Amino acid sequence: MNSFDLFGDPVRRRIVEILAVADRTSGEISRAIGSEFGISQPAVSNQLRVLRDGGVAEARPDGARRLYALRPEALDEAAAWVAQQQARWTHRLDALDTELRRGVAHSESEAQDDHA
Structure with missing residues (x-):
């Protein structure tokens, strides 16, 4: 188990x-x-x-x-799995944050162009 x-x-x-x-x-x-x-x-x-x-x-x-x-070492398997998943999600969330910031910057740039 x-x-x-x-x-x-x-x-x-x-x-x-x-x-x-x-x-x-x-x-x-x-x-x-x-x-x-x-x-x-x-x-x-x-x-x-x-x-x-x-x-x-x-x-x-x-x-x-x-x-x-x-036996704390018995928790290592679960901790390793959680760390692996966390690393994957951190990478994905960082990429999403980058894309969202690009989208906001692009929208702000377009809005400034429309007002000019």
């Missing part, structure tokens, strides 16, 4: 947002997500497993509980 598939689900996006702030136990995540989305602890655990399997999150033992952390 690619990163965009992983982030397609609002519950998983919210878990990533929570983990971006700080590492959390599965219980903390379950309580936050459960109250926000109205889903059960097993449903939250399933979403955490999807994020682990996708390489976005990792779990490590912390005594009797599991502590989840975000």
Whole structure:
């Protein structure tokens, strides 16, 4: 599953947002997500497993509980794709801006010629 598939689900996006702030136990995540989305602890655990399997999150033992952390390098794929699209659009928008400025300059020139 690619990163965009992983982030397609609002519950998983919210878990990533929570983990971006700080590492959390599965219980903390379950309580936050459960109250926000109205889903059960097993449903939250399933979403955490999807994020682990996708390489976005990792779990490590912390005594009797599991502590989840975000793997920032897993976001690199999505960030690279966004940067590539942004570069394409920036180039296109710059070209559009140039053409619009040429059109405005041409219209102003014609208007001055008409008044002369």
